[in-house]
Amino acid sequence: MTGIEIYLAIGVMALVNYFTRVFPFIFFIRKDPPSSIIFIERFFPAIIMVILIVYTLKDIEFAVYPYGLKEVSSVIFTAFLHLSIKNYLISIFGGTIFYMALIQYIN
């Protein structure tokens, strides 16, 4: 994307993002949300996190050497850091540095 397209995209994202935040203040100020909304609210965040993990890896060629092994091992490493040290920053940066090292130093 270039110039005007980027600003349009940013405008759309800004509007939609604000809409997601203001939504309950517009619609549920007097009445309770229906059960299907509560169901989505409760379980959709977990689903979208998994989808986003796969989405960020969509351009990896899993059929070609090294078969996405660098990505998969970095995901496992990040999860391991997070489960053992339980600090967001250490997990995110540790995982990223691990992946950058694999990409930049290993063929």
Next chain:
Amino acid sequence: MKYEKELKKAFSISIPVLMGYIVLGFAFGLLLTSFDYPWYLAPIMSIFIYAGALQFVAINFFNAKAGLIDIAIASWFINIRQSFYGLSLLKRFKNSGKLKPFLIFSLTDETYALLTTIKDDETLNKKYYYLFLGLLNQFYWIIGCTSGAVIGSYVDFNTAGLEFSLTALFVVLCIEQYKSLKNIYPFLIGAISSIFALIFIPSDKMLIVSIIIALIMMFFFRKRIEK
């Protein structure tokens, strides 16, 4: 200053967010300029969008030349969780008058977590305390994003692989989701729908197709998920 006490309290509880936003914002700015986008998009995006995951995904949208409708739908689903934060704050924001639109805008994951975790101090003027907390957090985010972008556009880092910071962020959020939910079905549905879409759908349509398949599966298996 009239509201010094409110500002001090807001600052002291926002310190973890300060560290997190500076570092994550820096990674965002660096990633943005590593694709040769101009540095000033970082402050523009952090002022007007102000959403971590969405800003990272926005870089993918720019690269993929995604359509505006696709962007709107994907953005809505990426941040749909925010629509439910407000439900637990309807009463607390009720008397905030003119500040209310900004208080709502400032509701990121972290700001929401602080607001709902830290107990209210009854001696504080709440609406200004909430305002300072929202302003400070967004300020940290703007500083982080902008400094990453500026430094990234002048200093030549080897940024190959830096985009993994986004994957890592989602891995961490996914683990946190599991800890609070203790239910494997949503994760299975997410994995099945996205891997299916990854294999069979062109990559520019993959996100929206995964979301639609996941929603269908979710309602199909609703009884089992909710058991």
